[in-house]
Each structure stands twice: as C-alpha cells, then as structure tokens.
C-alpha cells in the first residue's frame with residue numbers, strides 16, 4: 001500500500017530538528033533510516049502528520065571514540081558502526097549483535113539509534129544496550145539529559161522519550177579488560193527477526209572465575225530484559241558445563257516469552273535456556289570473536 | 295495541519311545512473327515509484343512494498359537499499375543506481391552471463407534485486423562459500439527458482455570473476 005499524506009521537514013542542523021519537534025511534538029515522527037517506520041507507514045499502521053527527517057542533518061552522523069565509551073550519533077548507520085575499527089576492538093558485543101540486524105541493505109540505511117528508539121521486543125540492539133548499561137542521550141530544544149538504558153525502554157515499541165525529544169546519541173561502554181562477549185540468537189534465517197536471543201558479557205578474574213556477568217535476553221513478549229538473578233548467581237563462580245546449564249534454566253524461569261506462529265511460548269522458554277547455556281560455554285572456552293549463528 | 299498542505303508537491307532532484315532528474319512529487323512518493331513512474335525506469339520492481347522481498351533493491355550513494363522504504367524527498371540530492379545503470383556500464387556483465395548460463399531465473403521478477411544484492415556481496419566477498427551466498431540472499435525472496443540455480447549462478451560468477459582478476463602467473467592466489 002501507499003502511505004497516507006504527511007508534511008515533510010528535513011532540517012540540516014540539530015537545532016532545526018529540535019525546533020520542529022518542539023513545534024509538532026505528538027504529531028511528528030523522526031525519520032532516520034526508515035527501515036521500521038516506512039513499512040509501518042506503507043501498511044498505514046502509522047500515519048504521522050509530520051515527518052522530521054534527520055537524513056540531511058550531517059552533524060548527527062558520527063561515531064566517536066570517547067574516553068568512557070563509543071558514542072553513535074542519531075545518524076550513525078548500522079553498517080558503519082559494524083565496521084568501525086574502535087567498535088570492533090572495544091565493543092565486540094555490539095558488533096556481534098549488529099551482524100544479525102536485518103539484511104545488509106537494511107543495515108546500510110538503518111541507524112543504531114533508530115533501532116533503539118523503535119524498541120522492538122525482538123530487536124538485537126536494545127538487548128545489547130540493556131546488557132551493557134548504555135547511556136541514551138536525549139535532546140530537546142530545552143536541553144539534554146542522559147537516560148540509562150533501563151529507564152529508556154518502557155515496553156514493547158515504547159521508549160521514555162518525551163514527544164519533543166529525540167535520541168541524539170547513544171554511548172556504549174567499552175568492554176572491560178578480561179571480558180569476553182557473545183551475542184547469540186536463533187531465527188528462521190541468519191538475519192532478520194529472531195525467535196529468541198541473548199546478549200552476554202562476562203569479565204573473568206585472574207583465577208578464571210566469573211567476576212561479573214551482564215546478561216540480557218529477548219524472547220518476544222516484551223522488550224529485552226536483564227537477567228539480574230542469573231548475573232548474581234554467576235558472580236564468583238567457575239563457568240563449567242553444569243554452571244552454564246543451571247544458569248540457562250534459571251534465566252528461562254525469569255524472562256517473559258511470547259508465543260506466535262514462529263514458536264510457542266514453551267519452545268521459546270526452552271530456547272532461552274539453551275542459548276544462555278551456549279553463550280556461557282562459548283565465552284568460558286574463549287571462543288570469542290564474531291557472532292555465531294546456529 | 296490541512297490536508298491541502300500535506301498533499302502539496304515539492305521538487306525532488308535525484309541523480310539516477312549519472313543523470314539528474316527533477317520531478318514534482320508529494321512527500322509520500324516512494325523512491326521506487328519515483329524511479330518507475332516519474333522517471334520511467336522499469337527494471338526496479340515492486341513486490342511487497344514493506345521491505346521484506348528485495349525486489350526493489352537499488353543503490354543509494356553506492357550501497358544497496360530498498361527503494362520501497364525511502365521517500366524520494368528524504369533522499370533528495372542522492373546518487374541512485376538501478377539495474378539499468380549497472381548493466382549499461384558492464385559492472386553486472388559477469389553476473390548476468392552467469393545467471394543466463396545457470397538458469398538463475400524463471401519469471402525474472404526478483405532478478406534485478408538479486409543481481410544488485412549479489413554484486414555488492416561479491417565485491418566484498420570474492421570467494422564466498424555456498425552458505426555465505428545463501429545468507430547474503432536470505433532477504434531476497436524468489437517465488438520461482440527454489441534458489442538452487444541462483445546460488446549456483448552466483449558461485450559461478452565468483453569463480454569466473456576470480457579467473458579474470460587473478461594475476462597472470464597465478465602466484466599470489468592459492
């Protein structure tokens with residue numbers, strides 16, 4: 001189908017974007033890569049009356065290696081972040097997850113911030129942002145605020161931005177020394193929406209024990225969720241096969257999973273247990289590096 | 295906001311296959327419709343119109359993108375390339391021959407999108423495995439072929455491309 005009519009704005013500066021959002025608020029939507037918004041508009045599931053495109057706002061198109069993390073501006077495209085040298089070396093979990101976000105042609109256009117703002121329950125990047133406690137930098141014409149990932153994601157397709165705010169950038173903390181990470185998911189295809197997935201980063205001590213685990217799980221019911229109880233259970237332990245299996249079972253009992261025509265809830269829950277177990281074994285055995293799909 | 299203003303047409307200028315086109319269109323005009331209806335280049339197809347089939351694949355500023363997921367006005371000023379441009383300058387010749395030889399198409403509806411996807415893929419992964427080819431094609435839907443001959447055609451194109459670009463003595467390659 002064709003989308004309903006709308007007013008179109010394409011400010012060339014951030015101030016211009018924020019001014020449009022101040023003026024049009026509720027009625028307006030930001031257009032970034034369009035990979036989620038335009039399908040919904042073509043299907044007329046969304047009919048915003050004003051579209052504020054940031055595609056001509058070059059000052060939002062950056063990937064910056066700052067002291068406390070990698071900062072992706074609102075127009076940083078997924079493909080560019082996936083191939084950024086600092087991201088590859090210092091934010092491995094983010095890069096592993098990006099391999100799974102849609103097809104190449106979606107990642108060429110889609111933005112990291114757009115995926116976070118969209119907050120799809122089966123999107124990879126919100127899981128990564130939650131696992132790593134990324135900082136969301138929200139901006140409006142009245143100022144900026146930093147929103148922790150846990151407060152940013154409210155629910156399925158819902159974030160905590162005010163109607164006049166945009167997500168100006170996101171900051172992903174660098175992986176600590178001694179850490180290994182793994183993003184793993186199972187879907188019908190290598191890329192495209194998964195049935196379930198997990199984002200895991202484990203920091204190991206000199207003695208080989210898990211010093212700190214960060215784990216977020218997506219299972220379709222709601223936005224991805226941090227598995228805090230599993231993290232507590234893993235801290236200080238040796239991650240062997242038995243510990244990994246137990247952590248998988250514990251996680252599966254904690255998360256919300258959905259049933260749909262791809263998989264029923266019981267299967268998803270079982271899958272979460274298996275994926276957590278595999279991810280833990282992968283990081284424990286040092287088989288880090290690129291994301292593996294199964 | 296009145297309906298009248300949102301239906302108002304604006305000038306959109308795009309470079310398509312090296313030639314500049316300016317057309318007056320509504321903001322909601324999809325890039326694929328701009329290319330097909332306003333400019334009249336028909337190699338780019340429309341399948342699903344919501345981003346999943348890949349039939350509408352073009353290049354925007356040098357990279358593949360789905361032209362049904364962009365408003366023409368939002369890519370104002372961009373360089374667009376379609377199958378017509380890529381085949382006219384010979385960049386697709388090897389792939390096109392391989393598709394012809396291996397029967398990599400039946401009705402041909404998906405083919406323009408598959409060719410553009412494969413071209414970008416092979417330019418970065420010149421020696422792909424079958425699994426990598428299949429993964430690269432996983433968001434291009436074909437209703438006819440069952441993919442077997444598409445995968446074969448791309449593998450053959452990679453092999454032949456390899457031959458033509460290898461150094462004459464063949465020493466730097468295994």
Ligand SMILES: Cc1cc2nc3c(=O)[nH]c(=O)nc-3n(C[C@H](O)[C@H](O)[C@H](O)COP(=O)(O)OP(=O)(O)OC[C@H]3O[C@@H](n4cnc5c(N)ncnc54)[C@H](O)[C@@H]3O)c2cc1C
Nearest residue numbers: 030032033034035036037102110111114123167192193345
């Ligand atoms: C075939 C296909 C497969 C896909 N597979 C996957 C997948 O496997 N995993 C996945 O996660 N996604 C997938 N997607 C969705 C998509 O790739 C991402 O969700 C998408 O890239 C979102 O980013 P965008 O820049 O395109 O955002 P847009 O579509 O432009 O925007 C999405 C929403 O976020 C809002 N928004 C965007 N940027 C901002 C901002 N800076 N501030 C405030 N609000 C903002 C918009 O108003 C809109 O509501 C797929 C899409 C397609 C078409």
Ligand code: FES
Nearest residue numbers: 341342343348362
């Ligand atoms: S028509 Fe654009 S992806 Fe199907």
Ligand code: FES
Nearest residue numbers: 400402436437438
């Ligand atoms: S050849 Fe008919 S859709 Fe692919």
